[in-house]
Amino acid sequence: MAPTTRPTPSPDPRPGRGRRRTARLGLAGAVASASLLALTGCGLQPATAFVPAVAPGSIEPIEGLPDDASLTVTAKNFTEQLVLGKIAVLAAQAAGFEVTDLTNVPGSVAVRQLMLDGDADMTYEYTGTAWLTYLGEAAGIPDQQEQYEAVRDADVANGLTWLEPAPLNNTYAMAVRSEAVPELGDVATLSDIAALPVDQRTFCVEAEFNSRADGFAPMLERYGLELGDADGVPTGNVSILDTGTVYEATDRGTCNFGEVFTTDGRIDSLDLTVLEDDQGFFPAYNAAPVLSTAVLDEYPDLADVFDRISPELTDEELRQLNLSVDVEGREPADVAFDWMVEKGFVTRP
Known part of the structure; x- marks a missing residue:
């Protein structure tokens, strides 16, 4: 997808951002400690905050990024979410951020609350989950683009920005x-x-x-x-x-x-x-990067980072990545790292 051009924001005058970050670190530590005890949704592999070190590839450090720029990434505690979460952590590190890894959080609602409270800045979320579970709609929308646009537009009021969705539709x-x-x-x-x-x-x-x-x-x-x-x-x-x-x-x-x-x-x-759902019965559950609107306003080039990755995340790719964890017993972080290197997004140090 072509990069989206956004104006460079002025220095952030918002009060309380430092206090929010301090509180966030305490919560992040508590959630991360609990996550060490959690298993993935398929019950096979525990996840930790470890990710391999990366060097830039097609994702390079954002020009002019402050030395203390930080990003907190969260994800749920099942295999696919762990892999997607580690991909996001690696991408943010390659872009020059100090990353707090809050992946492996038990439950969708807990992840959503972290995002709403500003205790996490980015996650990969599913359009159908947001529409039905978080926004309380009675029925999903089978058309993938229509479902994405409906969720994107509704979540503006919640201070969340949905970037373009990936092809993967976990339905x-x-x-x-x-x-x-x-x-x-x-x-x-x-x-x-x-x-x-x-x-x-x-x-x-x-x-x-x-x-x-x-x-x-x-x-x-x-x-x-x-x-x-x-x-x-x-x-x-x-x-x-x-x-x-x-x-x-x-x-x-x-x-x-x-x-x-x-x-x-x-x-x-x-x-x-x-089998193809040729009558379009099942709701769409495309994964998309979701970011705090305030954080994206502060670092607008983040959109380009994740927009580079999303087109490569197809059903077929995720089946292979999930297989590597659930069948072959590999760590989600290693699977994510090898995929990012294979696609050229990052390189080995």
Whole structure:
């Protein structure tokens, strides 16, 4: 994406910024200490505030940046967020900031509160999460650009600025084991399921997805199928499984179609094929850099730093990065660092 030109701000006369930073450091220490005890959302790897040292690449120190310029980066405590958070930490360091690493915070609401209170300056957030959870809207918007614009515009009043979103859209999907695709008539979209014989319309889903107002039954209805109907999807065709077991069950052939998240590394490690949501049922959950508007006004060149990175963050890229952590057991910081070097954003010192 082309860099966005913003005027250089005058020196910040706002009172209390120093006091806010002092208070922030105390809170940051407390949260970071708690985070050392937390595991990632997939339950595999603990995260710490460690990141490898970096040297500039295509991201270079911002010209005229004060020596004491600082940035606090926060992220939630599951694998993808840890990787994205470490990417942000490394990018900010390469841009010349002293970075406080507040990644691995338990829960979306806690991260949101850090941003609203000014105790964190930057995070990667999902458009659908902000729209439904933080802003309290009743339904998500499937169109990715429309969902982004709605969240961006609404959060202005909260002192938060959303930069352009990444292509990655971590939303619900249905997947099938790849070797079964030709057996099922080269199924490629959710609409194709309705053309299959009833006995081949078998599903593995989690209990939450099965009961959500925007979950399994409404999805089937959108695609012309009724849950519990003998000519649609009989209840006997549905396996309700514990969280984390759907992927393996789908791979074993327990069902033909399993509920997945589009950026989960197990999609690649188990060679599953994601079906296209061709009727646009699932809400958009694109990740985007979100910054404190006050901090972005102070350091407007930060927008260019993160706008360089976002176009490279696709579903396919995140599946591989998540796989490196969840399947291969690597540290999120090392995975983020190697990716940043591979893309040329930073270099090894």
